[in-house]
Amino acid sequence: MMRFASVTDRLAGLGSDKWAVHIRAREMKRAGHDIIELTIGEPDIPTPVDMIDVADKAMRAGRTGYSNGRGEPAVLAALSAKYTARTGRQIDPENIMCFPGTQTALSLVMLGLAEEGDEIITGDPLYATYDGVVRATGATRVSVPLRPEKGFRMQAVDLEKVITPKSRVLLLNTPHNPTGAVLSAQEVAEIGEVCRKHNLWIVSDEVYELLIFDGKFTSPLDRAELAERTIAVASISKSHAAPGFRSGWCVAPKEFTRRLLPLSESMLFGVQPFIADMTAYALGQPSEAAATMRASFLRRAQKISQRLDGVAGIISKVPQAGMFILADIRATGLSGNDFAMRLLEEEFVAVMPGESFGENLSGYLRLSLSVADDKIDAACAGIVRLASRxxxxKSA
Incomplete structure (x- = not known):
């Protein structure tokens, strides 16, 4: 029998398995059913034309060759300017590395920080791919419960309870997917102090930075006392409605990027120069796409909350940020998985079950806000019908 690397065992059951409802919805769609999809978080507006024009001109100008392992000079300069202005400290190109999207950035950063025998701490709920990112390193994921009564925002006291001598990294996500929670400056400071006390790295996933409805974005990277231990990752996928271009980065201490560079080069050796040019252009000005999405996502979240909250025992509150809203359907007596599958089969509405995002969302649904308002209305009607039935x- 042929042998396989242990990483394939560690990742078994992850990835597409968590998206079973979405995959089934696509199958039903191909079979001719009219499915309303509220599963994935993909911007529903096109990538801005001026960004595409920059990429097109760059390709026609011959910017289609190999790049280097760190990133093209123009995009490194743009990122340096962005983070220098945001943090109030000098962030040099040597603090930055470019990758094909946030997911790649997270994967390589984690491989540079943890290994078998280590523990990586995440919140629960958590984004569906975090399990795979952690397990790929050989480390063990340890959960901090994100409590509904605290708005699903991580609390320093809860973090400290799970730390052991094996703890190496805190994977933080603000604004948070799937809950839309935004950490306050005080919460970030308190979490950072715990990480300083226990000498933990902080990896801060900040992909929703520009999609905040309520509150102010705060990053551990912006605090000078946490700079030596913080690595921020982000991309233009959400902020500039450009997910298919796969353009992301990390900002980190120079010693970390120096050590990570050979690992990145062994896997990627750079991103496409024409995409780097487009990214540099996009970062050099305010994102109109983000402003448009913020307005539409907030309006849709308010619409869903108005339609669902308090109906048939459902609880659904407007999130602070992001492109999703949660619905607590525990009063129906079904799990999120069972409700979501029945909703798809009976009402032709596809949503993500909360269980795909951790144990603490058992009995919840995650609904995407990146669909048209009329489909939001129809989806809410289907959810209400099923919950009422x-x-x-139960009453009978």
Missing amino acids: LQQR
């Missing part, structure tokens, strides 16, 4: 059966 279940409530009637």
